[in-house]
Amino acid sequence: MSGFNSIIGQEQPKRFLTILLQKGMIPNALLFTGSEGVGKKMAALSFAMAANCAGKHKSPQKSSGLNFEDEIFPTEPCGTCKNCRQFDSGSYPDFIRIDPEGQVTKIAQIRELRQLISMKPFGAGLRVIVLSKAHTLNQEASNALLKVLEEPPNRTILILITPRISDLLPTIVSRCQHIRFHPIPVKLLAAVLTQEHTMDHKEAEFIAAMANGSFSRALALKNTDWIFRRNWIIKEIENMDTSSVAVILAMAEKMGKNKDKESTQDLLEMIKTWYRDLMIAKYCPDKIINKDLMVTVRNVSQRYHQNTLLNRISAVQRAQKEIDANVNTRLVLENLFLTLAETPLDID
Ligand SMILES: [Zn+2]
Structure with missing residues (x-):
């Protein structure tokens, strides 16, 4: 299951992202910071899905969006339309995730990205490009990415994900809207582990405390x-x-x-x-x-x-x-x- 509802906690980031969708104000780039396993990648995916969901697309209204002036997006993807199903199976053509090659996100990958975004998106919606570990960009790749951010392509948003804002060049940070993700509160994490992962309450509390607010870490520990x-x-x-x-x-x-x-x-x-x-x-x-x-x-x-x-x-x-x-x-x-x-x- 994908969508904002499947993210544990993170009420502020979810609210901010849904407001962007509601108002049709899609920025050129977003920067998600926070530790591993707190919902950043899921939020990027949910945002991309909602922006491209064809299921319950509301009728166009006037809004002050950047590239989508007459668009208004659903705030939660329907999960059943053709686009949502493609997202779920990882085959939506305008959702591109760039992971590091080994330990580094290399300049060749950013060059490839520049080439790709010089072309129009495949579909009629919003193209979403996620740099899943932006802190692994090396110097050359960072400079190349800066050029992309300086000449933002149409109908495209870049989402940069990194643990800390200090991991990136200030010139990159200044071109992104920053959204901070916090560790998931221990009580909330324990409740989710108990209810949805059928764990004993005491065990769930221990694992939640041990995981430092990271859901993926909690699941890994559980196993x-x-x-x-x-x-x-x-x-x-x-x-x-x-x-x-x-x-x-x-x-x-x-x-x-x-x-x-x-x-x-x-x-x-x-x-x-x-x-x-x-x-x-x-x-x-x-x-x-x-x-x-x-x-x-x-x-x-x-x-x-x-x-x-x-x-x-x-x-x-x-x-x-x-x-x-x-x-x-x-x-x-x-x-x-x-x-x-x-x-x-x-x-x-
Ligand atoms: Zn949908």
Whole structure:
């Protein structure tokens, strides 16, 4: 199912996009920012579908749109007309998604795009071009894209998707209307997992908290043996102060071999959540995320001073940022684990 209704949360971006459709004010370029898995791609697809839906197209009215002065679009695609069905099967000819080739969106891809948009769209509607990871544009490709934005083609909109606005050249950003997508609130995400993905409520709450507001991350976690992994990592870090340096380095090496960055981030998130639970155990036990480990959390929390826990949480956050920034995973983990092992335990 596609359409704005299938996006969890994101009320402001949805409202903004539907207003553009209602008023027929289609800008030349939109920029969607926000972390992975919060609905940006689905919003781009829903927008393109609604703009091209033939099912419940309202009669033309006067509006002040840019390229569509006499058009007014439905705000939700019908899902059943020929165009919507083509969208659903990925075959609508005027919806073009550009993904990076490997790690980079290359100049050749933008040249191809320029050639394509020099021609008229296939259909009578709006051509939508989505750059799914605009932060992977290299310098040359960025400059070429800037030329596209400077001479906007008719009946075409570009949608650039990227985590942060700072990932792009300011000259590109200034030519786009910016829409910010926020992480999905934990409660909402947990409710969706419980209702639509038949998860146990406690499990859904844990996964939602762990996923940092990302729906795709939550679904990926749901399909892993996360309880086993969480229990393993907690045991390892709680024994770290008595482990030898060699053991700690070996563990960093083992985890560092993990090619999948997401999976390492999941483990770091589990460590962070564990320390967070230890920190709040005394004051707000009802807010503990590892609810199934409530008794252990309470017992272990007695061993720590609040400052130690705060320092450890900061150390994990630092490691998460470094991994995001592509610093060598093994080095980051070695550094983190040695810090966690070094920090003295303050017994109250
Ligand atoms: Zn339709």
